[in-house]
Amino acid sequence: MAPVGVDFTVGARRLASVTRSLATWRFGLADVLSQACARLCPPDPGPDGLRVLSAPQHAVPAIIAHLPDHLIGSRQDYPRHYIDMGKSGAPDFAAYMARFSGKTRSTLRRKARKLESEAGGFHVSEHRTPREIERFLELALPLSARTYQARLLDAGLPDTPGARRVMLEAAEAGAMHCFLLHAGSQGGRRAIAYLVLPVEGRVLVYAHLGYDPDWARVSPGTVLQLEALERLYAEARFTHFDFTEGDGKHKAMFATNGVPCASFVLLKATPANRALLASRAGFDGAVAGVKALAARLGVLAGARSLIRG
Known part of the structure; x- marks a missing residue:
């Protein structure tokens, strides 16, 4: 059990973070490659719920079904990169x-x-x-x-x-x-x-x-x-080099394979948590809209450099 931040980020810069007390359910590469994840039992949730890291996308519905009274949010979908050695x-x-x-x-x-x-x-x-x-x-x-x-x-x-x-x-x-x-x-x-x-x-x-x-x-x-x-x-x-959760050019370049995965939180359905996840979803939507506009205008690369500076 540990405090986990629900982050509001733009590129590599975290603008704000709201802390919740969550248990963590992390999927190892062996779990992902075995295709047996949906049959695994999750840990008991923390006071505010559960953080799920790098679960295979095909198993997400079964994972959510373990905690039907919780809200899913802060979801990131990405290929879990690895090197088959x-x-x-x-x-x-x-x-x-x-x-x-x-x-x-x-x-x-x-x-x-x-x-x-x-x-x-x-x-x-x-x-x-x-x-x-x-x-x-x-x-x-x-x-x-x-x-x-x-x-x-x-x-x-x-x-x-x-x-x-x-x-x-x-x-x-x-x-x-x-x-x-x-x-x-x-x-x-x-x-x-x-x-x-x-x-x-x-x-x-x-x-x-x-x-x-x-x-x-x-x-x-x-x-x-x-x-x-x-x-x-x-x-x-x-046998393998596991780049774990998250995407990125470095991982994609060095990897030989990838598995579609997702990370997200499952929060207890309280008014505060509903408001938090709604705010995060709205923020992510606004960031995506700004990125799309910047890409059309040809200024996305410069904006990324500014964010990381």
Whole structure:
């Protein structure tokens, strides 16, 4: 049980958030791919209801039927992106890279060369053991505070004793992979991007990716993602890389597959909750209308840059 914000967002900027006490029902990739989600039993709802994360769209009616006296709202539909790293997908890094067009492969190589040129070299470090994770957090937490995810969405690396304990316990069990991208030559390196990947069975879970906004022009997140994937493929240990809930260009570019999913809240049918969901629906409709108008006028890209700035 935890306080959950029903957010009012425009692009990457959260303008307002109304908190409700909700239980969370999160669907893992194995659940989604098994097609058995509709038969799963939800957790008991919290005082205000339930938050459902990344449920397969075909199962949504059955999920709602579990709580018929609750209101559905704040719904987001998207493809749940993932990389099939097994025999039926891209079984090794060479096969994975072969999926991209020649132009895209050239672009990815060019991004790495540009970073190397502007930074005077770069290095990627891996962090898995508890001691290595402590060092990772020492460098990544100050970096996370600078990212737009932390500043605008409160979605940076969690900096709490509980979150640290969870990461260290996972590392002790061999179930945590973290990567840092360092710009510069040896002796003068600076961490500019991080990637956090908990491991569930043989599935890598995309938990956190962030980068220093001062280095955004050289695509550090993209460079780090590709370098990490090459190393992870070399282990020949994992079956999937799960990009979890939400859509985005980064996820879509690196994924090999996707499953239609939805995230939403189920709130108790109180007058306050009815008003909240109606307000959120009206706000989303207004934002969609403004985006459509901006797209027709050819100013959408500039508006997105302004929102993230």
